[in-house]
Amino acid sequence: MAENTLRGRALSATDAGTSPRARRAATVALEHVSKRFGDRADGQLAVDDLDLFVPAGATCVLVGPSGCGKTTTLRMVNRLIEPSGGRILIDGAPIAGRDPTELRRGIGYVIQQVGLFPHQTIAENVEVVPRLLGWPAARRRERVEELLRLVGLDPARHLRRYPAELSGGERQRVGVARALAADPPLLLMDEPFGAVDPIVRARLQEELLRLQRELGKTILFVTHDIDEAIRMGDLVAVMRQGGTLAQFAPPAELLARPASDFVARFVGTDRALKRLTLRRVGELTPASVPLAVAGEPVGAGRARAGSGAPGRLLLVDREGHAVGWLDARGLPDDRPADVAAAQPPTPLLQPETTLRDALSLLLDAAGSPGIVVDGAGRPMGLVTVEAITAALQDVDGDAGPDTRQAPPGGPSDPSARRDAPGAMDGDRGRPAAGTPLPGG
Numbered sequence: 371m372a373e374n375t376l377r378g379r380a381l382s383a384t385d386a387g388t389s390p391r392a393r394r395a396a397t398v399a400l401e402h403v404s405k406r407f408g409d410r411a412d413g414q415l416a417v418d419d420l421d422l423f424v425p426a427g428a429t430c431v432l433v434g435p436s437g438c439g440k441t442t443t444l445r446m447v448n449r450l451i452e453p454s455g456g457r458i459l460i461d462g463a464p465i466a467g468r469d470p471t472e473l474r475r476g477i478g479y480v481i482q483q484v485g486l487f488p489h490q491t492i493a494e495n496v497e498v499v500p501r502l503l504g505w506p507a508a509r510r511r512e513r514v515e516e517l518l519r520l521v522g523l524d525p526a527r528h529l530r531r532y533p534a535e536l537s538g539g540e541r542q543r544v545g546v547a548r549a550l551a552a553d554p555p556l557l558l559m560d561e562p563f564g565a566v567d568p569i570v571r572a573r574l575q576e577e578l579l580r581l582q583r584e585l586g587k588t589i590l591f592v593t594h595d596i597d598e599a600i601r602m603g604d605l606v607a608v609m610r611q612g613g614t615l616a617q618f619a620p621p622a623e624l625l626a627r628p629a630s631d632f633v634a635r636f637v638g639t640d641r642a643l644k645r646l647t648l649r650r651v652g653e654l655t656p657a658s659v660p661l662a663v664a665g666e667p668v669g670a671g672r673a674r675a676g677s678g679a680p681g682r683l684l685l686v687d688r689e690g691h692a693v694g695w696l697d698a699r700g701l702p703d704d705r706p707a708d709v710a711a712a713q714p715p716t717p718l719l720q721p722e723t724t725l726r727d728a729l730s731l732l733l734d735a736a737g738s739p740g741i742v743v744d745g746a747g748r749p750m751g752l753v754t755v756e757a758i759t760a761a762l763q764d765v766d767g768d769a770g771p772d773t774r775q776a777p778p779g780g781p782s783d784p785s786a787r788r789d790a791p792g793a794m795d796g797d798r799g800r801p802a803a804g805t806p807l808p809g810g
């Protein structure tokens with residue numbers, strides 16, 4: 371299933387050609403592409419017989435150790451370097467016959483080390499391509515301001531400054547803005563976030579993902595960081611020394627089925643956990659929540675929860691917001707559900723929480739199921755450690771042994787489900803019939 375899903379949006383070669391958004395993105399194909407630099411005495415190839423196909427609108431990450439040919443590969447796509455063999459096609463047409471300057475106008479390029487012009491202002495740096503394209507000044511200025519806002523910079527503060535006056539993270543953003551200036555269908559990004567600290571890098575990654583959801587460009591993205599590759603890529607090409615392709619697959623498949631020992635070592639021993647970072651709580655079907663409205667008789671909540679008569683009820687206020695867990699065992703039906711007697715409604719999970727974060731919250735909560743809430747804090751259902759473990763296993767039936775280890779509290783651990791409210795038993799992942807949820 372994950373094989374055909376690009377970051378949650380299904381995208382096949384056919385809809386890539388027909389959806390209006392994807393028309394602004396290009397397909398890229400490398401066929402048996404090789405590069406030998408003439409002056410290498412050992413005759414070693416920088417890139418060796420590389421085959422890749424990147425559908426329109428997809429982000430393909432090239433990852434591998436230093437010197438494995440990542441930059442060389444990118445620079446062959448915009449003809450800064452000519453291949454020694456094979457061919458490269460954009461939207462099905464070979465690029466070898468095209469005028470390199472005209473070709474590059476349709477390709478945004480973020481180079482390794484950002485590469486802003488130090489003696490030009492930020493505005494001048496960003497409008498390089500629009501200037502080449504002969505856009506009038508007013509349109510250029512409008513575009514520059516729009517782009518700076520898009521990458522999270524305040525035009526009023528940054529337009530007239532020089533690169534040296536910006537932080538590393540701000541310079542990286544300007545580099546991205548410059549690459550997007552002429553709205554190219556293809557972006558080449560060579561370690562775009564390589565020069566910033568991990569916290570800034572995580573924020574820039576998140577913003578590029580958001581931007582990409584909006585723009586839907588085709589992106590070739592180079593990194594030597596496997597975590598970045600897994601986070602950013604719809605497809606990941608793992609390269610190794612000598613410019614050969616070790617594996618080309620969506621991140622989930624790379625983690626579930628590394629093609630060789632080299633790839634397995636490269637993705638690391640914690641690949642089961644890494645796979646959890648690829649999935650989000652919203653992809654699970656939550657189990658139903660036994661609800662009671664605060665102030666209403668406990669019996670009304672019990673009746674709503676149905677025959678299971680769970681020990682705990684989740685109290686909601688009149689607006690449907692989760693306000694507490696009430697242990698209802700032994701409470702008479704006519705007793706009002708009292709928030710003061712309830713435990714805090716934790717742990718709370720959002721649909722966009724990654725399964726990895728959800729798992730650690732659940733393990734911290736000692737077996738209590740997570741309450742999935744919508745943006746307004748209204749419960750949508752419950753998620754257990756067991757449901758997360760099951761989700762990990764249904765990605766792939768024949769994963770290696772380390773991906774099958776259940777975390778503590780998994781299916782082999784009955785303590786995880788003993789006290790779980792909701793209808794998980796024998797009915798994992800499906801809401802119990804007849805149990806209403808607020809707002810629907």
Ligand SMILES: Nc1ncnc2c1ncn2[C@@H]1O[C@H](COP(=O)(O)OP(=O)(O)OP(=O)(O)O)[C@@H](O)[C@H]1O
Binds near residue numbers: 434442
């Ligand atoms: N202009 C050149 N002339 C000769 N050899 C080159 C040239 N450019 C790159 N190489 C060699 O080709 C190989 C691949 O280099 P490339 O820059 O593509 O690696 P990379 O994967 O981008 O590495 P890094 O992660 O360090 O940026 C290296 O062995 C490099 O020394």
Ligand SMILES: [Mg+2]
Binds near residue numbers: 442
């Ligand atoms: Mg490089």
